[in-house]
Amino acid sequence: MAVPKRVTISDVADAAGVATSTVSRALSTPGRVNATTREHILEVAARLGYVPNPSARAMSSGRTHTYALLVPDITNPYFAGAIKGAERAAAAAGKTLVLGDTQESAAKEGELIARLGPAVDGIVVAAARGTDDDLAAAGARNRLALINRTLPAVPSVPSVVADYDAGTRQIVDHLVSLGHESLVFLGGPHESWSGARRWAGLQAASSAAGVRARRLGPYLPTLQGGPAAADAALAAGAHAVVCHNDMLAIGVLRRLAARGVDVPGEVSVVGFDDMFGADFCQPALTTLAERTEDAGACAIELLLRPPSGALAAVVVPTQLRVRESTGPRRGSRR
Structure with a gap:
């Protein structure tokens, strides 16, 4: 043809x-x-x-009118909101958005930034896995914006972050209201900036409320990470667990169900993200909702503005979605 x-x-x-x-x-x-x-x-x-012809326009103007969004795991429903928001903002500005999957790898992230840099007008990196030095070097070569990561040493790189300080206080206050006197945080990758912020917020909120907090992990932030994380929480005698993200939390719920552990009667489970499907699992997951669609749109809008050289850090509100996976502690499993 x-x-x-x-x-x-x-x-x-x-x-x-x-x-x-x-x-x-x-x-x-x-x-x-x-x-x-x-x-x-x-x-x-x-x-x-x-x-x-976009190529001809780029040659004459020096701009491609194309932006890139990099995410650690394209199959994680959490990033669907950021992708949708970024696409919406790009389309509204008459720009094209391309998507890259860094596969939870700092090396892959760096490779994609290097390869896409000359072909786009700017790059948004969501939940960046690279070091501060890696991102600073990338920001020196490209227009860069970050979602759920900040880079204070490079004021020209703007960021959009969730309000984890207020969000983690909501989680701790909720668990305390149910009679829990301790919690276990099932952590994700060590290099996760948002994971470190979540744990720091839980520690501060727990200390203020007189609640004991302990971190276990790291665990894969996926369904497959759930069994090991759930087993460790049971071995630690936890009655309230807060998971790095919803994917891990749902994996934990599945493992607890397989082991005959009543949720929330014996163990309360909380996630982060309020991803699509968090309210479909059994029991429906209590989780901290982030405005991921707003974050994706805001990151693109930050790149569309003329570079200012001043640090722009936009804080997006969070809200605890209380569902059936948390409840009053009732007796002991032992």
């Missing part, structure tokens, strides 16, 4: 009976073309199905 021929600017010029340069000006700098002529050119271009 023959490949359809792309309509070119020369085709539009021929059909409109004008010079190619006139078509170019009508499309890029309309103020330099007679209004009647411009309307005629636009009508011909629409009739022929002409679409400007």
Whole structure:
């Protein structure tokens, strides 16, 4: 089957009976073309199905009108909100968004930034796994914005972060209201910036409330990490566990069910993210909701602004979604 021929600017010029340069000006700098002529050119271009060549536009302007969003795990429903928000903001600005999966790897993240950098006008990195030095070097070469990570040493790299301080206080207050006097945090990857912030917030809120807090892990932030994390929590005698994210929490719920442990009667379980499906599992998961769609949109909007050289850190509110996986402690498993 023959490949359809792309309509070119020369085709539009021929059909409109004008010079190619006139078509170019009508499309890029309309103020330099007679209004009647411009309307005629636009009508011909629409009739022929002409679409400007992005490569040609990039060569003439030095901009690609394309942005990249990198996420650690494209299969994790948590990132669906960030992707949707980023796409919405890019489309509203007439830009194209490309997506990359870093596979929870700092090395892969660095490779994608290096490969995509020359081809896009800016890169958003969600839950970055690279070191501060890696990200600082990347920010020196590319327009960069971060979601759930800050880079104070490089003021030109803006960020969008969830309000974990207020969110972790909500979690601890909720567990205390149910009579829990201690909690176990089932941590994710050591290199996770958001994981460190969540644990720091839980420690501070627990100390203020007179609650004992202990961290176990690291565990894979996936369903597959759940069995080992749940077994460790049971061995530690935990009656309230807070998981690094919802994927791990759902894996924990599955393991507890397999072992005949009543949730929430014997163990209360809390997650982070309020990802799609958190309210579908059995029991429905209590979790800290983050406005991931707003975060994705905001990150793209930060890149669309002219560089200011001043640190822009946008804090997005969080809210605890109380569901059936948490409840009053009732007796002992032993």
